[in-house]
Amino acid sequence: MANTYSSLFYHLVFSTKERRTFLKPSIENRVWDFIGGIARHNGLTPIKVGGVEDHVHALLLSPPKYSVSQIAKFIKADSSRWIKSELGKTLFSWQDGYAAFSVNKGTVPKVKRYIESQREHHGRMSFESEYRRLLDLHEIDIGDERYLFG
Numbered sequence: 001m002a003n004t005y006s007s008l009f010y011h012l013v014f015s016t017k018e019r020r021t022f023l024k025p026s027i028e029n030r031v032w033d034f035i036g037g038i039a040r041h042n043g044l045t046p047i048k049v050g051g052v053e054d055h056v057h058a059l060l061l062s063p064p065k066y067s068v069s070q071i072a073k074f075i076k077a078d079s080s081r082w083i084k085s086e087l088g089k090t091l092f093s094w095q096d097g098y099a100a101f102s103v104n105k106g107t108v109p110k111v112k113r114y115i116e117s118q119r120e121h122h123g124r125m126s127f128e129s130e131y132r133r134l135l136d137l138h139e140i141d142i143g144d145e146r147y148l149f150g
Helices: 025-041 068-086 105-116 127-137
Strands: 008-015 045-052 055-062 099-103
Touching: 008 068, 008 105, 008 127, 025 045, 025 055, 025 068, 045 105, 055 068, 055 105, 068 099, 099 105, 099 127
Parallel strands: none
Antiparallel strands: 008 055, 008 099, 045 055
């Protein structure tokens, strides 16, 4: 093949350290926009970024040059620095881990709606329940429960 073609959509989920409620509604849109800007700066296409006070969902289209771990690393590191410096949240940090799910192009609209409805969704379900459900849906073995939520 003479060219490289890809369609790599990823749904990333990551939480604030100890799921502290740093991402208040008054700042969340600025945070979501900044994360989208980080993605664009690195050549990714942010489809939808959202979440609630203690976690983020990001649906991204990625070029094949990045691994999912690279994407999570630069998004979390750059946004953490910005939240601390620009928003004055000096004690802010992200939890160490993350979840990443591949998304079929046909499922992108459904995942986008899911991210858009996070506030409503979390009126009914905790982050812990949501996270377990996503891991189960994708048949991910969580291994030792002690390390699931850090």
